[in-house]
Amino acid sequence: MSSLDFPLPAPLEGHAALRAQVRDFLKETLPPGYSAAERARSWMGFDPEFSRALGARGYIGMTLPVEYGGHGRSAIERHVVVEELLAAGAPVAAHWIADRQSSQMILRCGTEAQRREILPRIAAGECYFCIGMSEPDSGSDLASVRSRAERVPGGWRLTGTKLWTTFAHKSHYMICFCRTGPAEERHAGNSQFIVDLSLPGISIRPVLDIAGEHHFNEVSFDDVLLPEDALLGREGEGWTQVMSELAFERSGPERFLSSFALLEETSRLAGADDAGAARALGRLTAHLLVLRHMSQSVAGRLQQGEKPDLHAAIVKDLGATFEQEIPERARQLIAPAQGDADYAAAFARTRLAAPCFSLRGGTREVLRGIIARHLGVR
Numbered sequence: 001m002s003s004l005d006f007p008l009p010a011p012l013e014g015h016a017a018l019r020a021q022v023r024d025f026l027k028e029t030l031p032p033g034y035s036a037a038e039r040a041r042s043w044m045g046f047d048p049e050f051s052r053a054l055g056a057r058g059y060i061g062m063t064l065p066v067e068y069g070g071h072g073r074s075a076i077e078r079h080v081v082v083e084e085l086l087a088a089g090a091p092v093a094a095h096w097i098a099d100r101q102s103s104q105m106i107l108r109c110g111t112e113a114q115r116r117e118i119l120p121r122i123a124a125g126e127c128y129f130c131i132g133m134s135e136p137d138s139g140s141d142l143a144s145v146r147s148r149a150e151r152v153p154g155g156w157r158l159t160g161t162k163l164w165t166t167f168a169h170k171s172h173y174m175i176c177f178c179r180t181g182p183a184e185e186r187h188a189g190n191s192q193f194i195v196d197l198s199l200p201g202i203s204i205r206p207v208l209d210i211a212g213e214h215h216f217n218e219v220s221f222d223d224v225l226l227p228e229d230a231l232l233g234r235e236g237e238g239w240t241q242v243m244s245e246l247a248f249e250r251s252g253p254e255r256f257l258s259s260f261a262l263l264e265e266t267s268r269l270a271g272a273d274d275a276g277a278a279r280a281l282g283r284l285t286a287h288l289l290v291l292r293h294m295s296q297s298v299a300g301r302l303q304q305g306e307k308p309d310l311h312a313a314i315v316k317d318l319g320a321t322f323e324q325e326i327p328e329r330a331r332q333l334i335a336p337a338q339g340d341a342d343y344a345a346a347f348a349r350t351r352l353a354a355p356c357f358s359l360r361g362g363t364r365e366v367l368r369g370i371i372a373r374h375l376g377v378r
Contacts, residue, residue, distance in 0.1 A: 004310075004311075004314075005297075006293060006294045006297035006298075006311065007297055007300070008293060008296055008297055008300065009076050009296065009297070009299065009300025009303060010300075012074060012076055012077065014077075015076075015077075015080055018077060018080050018081065019080055019084055022059065022080070022081050022084040022085070023084060023088075025054075025057055025059070026084070026085070026088045026090060029050060029053050029054075030050075030088065030090065034088075034089070035342065035345065036261055036265055036342035036343070036345050036346040037342075037345035037346065037348075037349060038089060038091075039088065039089025039261040039264075039346070040089065040261040040262060040345065040346040040349040040350050041089060041091070041349065042086060042089060042254070042257065042258045042259075042260070042261070042353075043086060043092050043093060043096055043254045043258070044093050044215060044353075045089070045090070045091030045092065045093055046091060046093040046094050046167060046170065047091035047093075047094060048094045048125075048126075050090065050091050050092070050094075051092070051094040051095040051125035051126075052124065052125045052126060053125070054085075054092070054095070054125050055095070055123060055124040055125025055126065056124070056125070058071050059081050059085075060095050060099045060122065060123050060124070060125050061099060061103060061119065061122055061123025061124075062077060062078040062081065063075055063078055063104075064103060064107060064119055064122075064123055065107075068107070068115050068116065068119035068120060068123070069119055069120025069121075069122075069123040069124065070119065070123050071123070074303055075299045075300070075302045075303040076296070076299050076300060076303060078299070079252070079253065079295070079296060079299040082252060082253050082254070083253045083257070083292075086253050086254055086257040086260065087257060087260055089260075089261050093166075093167060094125070094128050094167075094170070095122065095125045095127075095128060097128070097129045097130060097131060097166070097167075097171075098122045098127055098128055098129040098173075099122060100248055100249065100252065101131075101245050101248040101249050102122070102129035102173070102175055103118075103119055103122045103123075104245070104248055105175060105192075105232065105241060105244075105245055106118055106119060106194070106232070107119065108244070109192075109232050109233035109237070109241055110194075110232060110233070111229060113229065114194065114229070114232075118173070118194070127172050127173070128167065128170060128171040128172050128173075129171055129172070129173050129174065129175060130165045130166060130167055130168040130171040130173075130174045130197075130217075130219075131165065131166070131174070131175065131249075132147075132162045132165060132174040132175060132176035132177055132178075132195065132219065133145075133162070133177050133242065134162065134163050134164045134165075135147060135160070135161060135162055135163055136161055136163050136218070140362070140363045140365065140366045142177070142242065143186040143187055143190070143239070144186075145160075145177060145178060145179055145190065146160055146179065147159065147160025147161065147162065147176065147177075147178035147179065147221065148160060148178055148179045148180070149176075149178050149179070149180050149191065149193060149226065150180075152225070154225075154227070154228060155225060155226050155227045155228045155230065156193065156225070156226040156227075156228070156230065156231070157223055157224070157225055157226075158176070158178065158193065158195070158221045158223075158224040158225075158226055159221055159222065159223055159224070160178060160220075160221050161218060161219065161220045161221070162174070162176065162218070162219045162220075162221075163207070163216075163218050163219075164207070164216050164217075164360075165204075165216065165217045165218070165219050166215050166216060166217075166360075167215060167217075168197065168204050168217040168219050169204050169206065169214070169217055171197055172196070172197060172198075173194055173195060173196060173197060174194075174195045174197055174219065175192055175193070175194055175195075175232060176192065176193045176194075176195045176221075177190060177191075177192050177238050177242055178190065178191065178192075178193065178238070179191075180235055180236065180238075181235075181236060187239040188236050188239070189236065190236070190238035190239050190242075191231060191232075191233075191234075191235050191236060191237065191238040192231075192232040192233065192237075192238040192241050192242070193226055193230045193231055193232060194230050194232050195221075195224070195226065195230065196230075197219075199224055199225070199226070200224070200225075201221060201222045201223055201224040201225070202219065202220070202221060202222075202224055203219070203220040203222065204217050204218075204219050205217060205218045205219075205220075209352075209353075209356075210352050210355070211349070211352045211353075243307075243309060244307055244309075246309065246312065246361070246362065247298070247302065247307060247308055247309055247312040248302070248312075249312075249361050250312040250313060250315060250316035250361050250362060250367075251295055251298035251299070251302075251308070251311065251312035251315045251316065252295060252299075253292070253295055255291075255295065255315055255316050255319035255320070255323075255361070256288060256291040256292065256295065256315075256318075256319040256322055256323060258323045258350075258353070258357055259322075259323045259324075259326035259327065259350050259354070259357075261346045261350070262326055262327060262330055262346045262347055262350040263281075263284060263288075263326050263330075264346075265330075265339070265342055265343040265346045265347070266281070266326075266329075266330040266333055266334060266343070267281055268343075269334050269339055269340070269343055270333055270334065276333075277333050280329055280332070280333060281333075284322075284325070284326065284329060287322050288322070291315065291318060291319050291322060294311070294314070294315050294318070295315055295319075297311065298311050298312055298315060309370065309374075310370065310371060310374040313362070313367045313370045313371055314367075314371060316361055316362060316367055317364060317367040317368060317371070320357045320358040320364065321358070321364075323354065323357045324354045324355075324357050324358060326350065326354075327347060327350050327351045327354050330347055330350075331347070331351075336348070
């Protein structure tokens with residue numbers, strides 16, 4: 001097997017039954033007439049009640065061990081559930097980051113006390129996390145972070161600012177990547193902390209998106225005192241942790257299904273006898289199926305305990321290109337004024353959101369740099 005292979009994991013029995021169960025759950029749980037505009041929010045719809053219902057059904061924390069409130073299921077089974085949720089445009093944002101990556105980092109690197117305190121609440125859909133990586137003026141150079149945690153009696157003092165922290169204003173915790181060693185130690189001098197966002201000295205300010213909605217935030221830490229046990233893993237291991245974490249963040253179905261509601265609406269309205277529309281939609285569908293195959297392959301690698309950084313970067317780069325292409329192709333096939341209200345709503349939301357698809361989770365330039373280094377051409 002070459003380093004660029006994307007083999008599918010061995011098939012597991014019960015996938016069809018699991019899909020049917022998730023679809024039944026969605027029919028029971030989502031409100032009647034769940035609109036195209038709501039579905040087009042993709043994984044940015046925030047609904048704590050839905051997250052609790054999902055947790056009660058066992059669809060959050062699926063891969064966590066049972067002793068920590070999880071369900072001991074495979075990464076492939078979780079992939080099935082996530083695909084169905086995203087295809088339906090379910091409002092999963094409340095628990096999304098906690099389930100996708102924070103829980104995995106705490107399971108791998110956290111203390112036993114951290115696991116037993118936090119993981120069951122994540123699996124129940126009652127504990128939300130945000131990501132504390134990006135900073136003002138750092139661009140995409142994560143190793144240049146200036147937020148710093150210094151040892152003080154009884155713990156740590158955290159100072160600095162994080163930017164683009166999605167739903168920080170509604171989260172309970174942030175996993176914060178910051179400097180704990182000398183500035184010249186670009187990688188070895190960083191650590192991660194589990195930060196309780198209710199602590200004194202934390203300011204959360206909204207950053208409105210192009211649609212005027214409040215998802216993003218700027219989070220400032222003004223001499224915030226963290227307890228000793230806020231450290232995640234060992235001091236100086238933050239860079240290694242983050243690189244591992246990004247494999248979870250970059251490879252899931254959310255990296256090719258963000259525009260799925262618009263693709264559905266375009267397919268619904270495109271003329272059955274229009275050969276040009278059929279070719280365009282067939283091409284997009286083929287790309288979707290290839291990305292789905294690649295994403296499933298990464299899930300299989302994660303299930304085997306691998307660290308598929310390269311494969312995840314490829315999925316993220318190709319997926320963002322695909323997601324951004326859909327509104328452009330949709331506009332060529334059906335102008336917003338020619339469609340009905342559902343199509344127009346899905347188009348408007350997707351078109352406004354599309355520019356961020358190649359930013360979140362790593363810019364296109366960063367991802368292609370990772371790929372080039374792995375291939376030995378940089």
